[in-house]
Amino acid sequence: MKNYIKKYVILRRNEFKIMVKKMKKSKACYLFLAPYAILFTMFYILPVCSSIFFSFTYYNILESPKFIGVQNYINLILQDDIFLTAIKNTFLIAVITGPLGYIMSFLFAWLINELPRWLRTIGVIVFYVPSIAGNVFIIFAIFFRGDAYGYVNAFLMNAGIIGAPILWLTNPKYMLKVCMIVILWMSLGTGFLSFVAGLQGVDRSQFEAGYMDGVKNRWQELWYITLPNMKPMLMFGAVMAITQAFGVCDVTMALCGYPSTDYAARTVVTHLFDYGFSRFEMGYASAIATTLFLIMIICNKAIQSLLRRVGT
Numbered sequence: 001m002k003n004y005i006k007k008y009v010i011l012r013r014n015e016f017k018i019m020v021k022k023m024k025k026s027k028a029c030y031l032f033l034a035p036y037a038i039l040f041t042m043f044y045i046l047p048v049c050s051s052i053f054f055s056f057t058y059y060n061i062l063e064s065p066k067f068i069g070v071q072n073y074i075n076l077i078l079q080d081d082i083f084l085t086a087i088k089n090t091f092l093i094a095v096i097t098g099p100l101g102y103i104m105s106f107l108f109a110w111l112i113n114e115l116p117r118w119l120r121t122i123g124v125i126v127f128y129v130p131s132i133a134g135n136v137f138i139i140f141a142i143f144f145r146g147d148a149y150g151y152v153n154a155f156l157m158n159a160g161i162i163g164a165p166i167l168w169l170t171n172p173k174y175m176l177k178v179c180m181i182v183i184l185w186m187s188l189g190t191g192f193l194s195f196v197a198g199l200q201g202v203d204r205s206q207f208e209a210g211y212m213d214g215v216k217n218r219w220q221e222l223w224y225i226t227l228p229n230m231k232p233m234l235m236f237g238a239v240m241a242i243t244q245a246f247g248v249c250d251v252t253m254a255l256c257g258y259p260s261t262d263y264a265a266r267t268v269v270t271h272l273f274d275y276g277f278s279r280f281e282m283g284y285a286s287a288i289a290t291t292l293f294l295i296m297i298i299c300n301k302a303i304q305s306l307l308r309r310v311g312t
Contacts, residue, residue, distance in 0.1 A: 051286045059283035072287035085263050086271040094245035097180055101187040102241040109195035128189040137251050140182045144168035172264035175256045179265055182251050187244050191237035198233030238303045246296050268292050
């Protein structure tokens with residue numbers, strides 16, 4: 001056993017020496033990489049590490065952080081009922097809008113890819129604009145107004161389906177459903193754009209070879225040729241879908257208020273915003289952020305393992 005450990009240490013030491021030699025030979029490459037690496041470390045790596053550190057402390061900005069171990073996590077899971085409601089709402093949004101938006105983005109991109117170039121350009125603009133128009137949910141606030149002047153209520157009342165206006169954005173029965181519709185509409189853009197780019201990059205000669213090898217219809221073409229060539233784009237779209245689904249905050253706060261009625265539209269990020277920027281309990285907010293970070297990593301790993309099987 002000792003000889004095995006010794007050989008393993010020597011092997012790793014030799015690998016490290018080889019890596020150092022390669023780095024010395026590629027000094028210019030690392031100099032060009034340095035600005036991005038420094039900015040990435042300062043604005044991404046350090047904030048994540050500091051958040052994990054503060055999650056084990058009591059920190060309210062005004063006083064120095066006090067180490068309290070895992071007490072924040074115990075309070076978060078065992079005593080914070082609102083957080084459990086936020087977790088439930090966030091998972092509902094992620095499970096429904098994430099996969100549905102991902103599939104819809106790909107299907108729309110696949111269909112639009114078959115159109116002439118000028119029509120494809122118009123289609124890309126139509127689907128991508130909602131993701132960059134930050135206040136598009138204000139339009140939905142007008143549609144789902146709780147009085148007879150809201151477009152949805154007016155249509156339902158004129159059709160004789162309802163007799164009185166429905167409080168779409170204040171009634172806990174409807175709030176989360178309305179938010180999901182808005183989130184789904186706003187989540188199509190980024191993944192859709194990457195899918196369009198991926199479809200344009202598939203070598204057309206592979207389709208001809210596929211037909212010679214026995215591909216008989218468009219579904220087999222999609223499964224055996226298109227999807228395997230789009231794995232990087234599929235992965236990017238999946239990561240963006242998960243990030244957007246778990247990062248929902250602005251839409252629910254703008255449509256349903258802050259806080260929402262009976263916390264029916266509460267999400268994890270809204271809970272984080274509450275403790276971090278309203279109560280200034282940064283230690284507890286960091287625990288919420290770290291928990292969300294771990295959940296997103298687990299979901300990303302699961303999606304990656306699933307997408308590796310596509311086309312195999």
